[in-house]
Amino acid sequence: MEKLYLEDLAVGQTYRSSEYTLTEDNIKQFASAYDPQPFHLDDQAASAHPVFQGLAGSGWQTAAITMRLWVESFPVAGGLVGFGADVQWKRPTRPNDVLHVQSEITDLRRSQSKPNQGIITLFSQTINQNNEVVQESTTKILVWSKDSGVL
Structure with a gap:
């Protein structure tokens, strides 16, 4: 995929990733x-858990899968360098869930002090095969301009 630069991006642009089967x-x-918690490791303990009621993937695993899917579908020049995020897990992930990520640029600001770079805000939803949101995140990401020399 062709690398994306600050000039290629705009508020309102959306991206959809490929799928990942858990x-x-x-x-x-x-x-x-x-x-290493029982509701992530042991079927019986997970079934007895009052919240999960069955084997559930770690929220951190969902975040890591989301990162992988971002990298594959949103090729920002210089890589995806985060400047903070708010992550919310809406429901547990389960074995055989097929996840994808839908993202939208909600803010874009060129740096006043470093005009060859900017920060975008990316709102993303990680969604399972039933169209249920399992994770939402709002993330600030560094982006470079075309004249920055960053590849």
């Missing part, structure tokens, strides 16, 4: 390494 093995491997 498996039970994915959930348990991620949880084992990064979020």
Whole structure:
């Protein structure tokens, strides 16, 4: 994909990612390494949990999947460098969920002190195969102008 620069972007532009299928093995491997809680690792414990009532992926795994899908669908020159985010998990992810991300640029500001760069605000929803939002995020991302020399 061709790299995107500040001049290529505008408030209101939308992006849709490809899909990612979450498996039970994915959930348990991620949880084992990064979020080892029973409702992410053990089917029986997850079924008895009052909130999840079944095996649930870590919210941090959902955030990581969202990042992967952004990188694949939103090729900003210089990479996706974040300057802060607000993340909300709306519902748990489950084995066999097929996730995609829909994003919209809601703000774009060129830097006054560094005119070869700017910050965009990206509102994103990570959505499962049932069209249910599992995560929402508002993220500030550094973007470079075409004359910055950044590839």
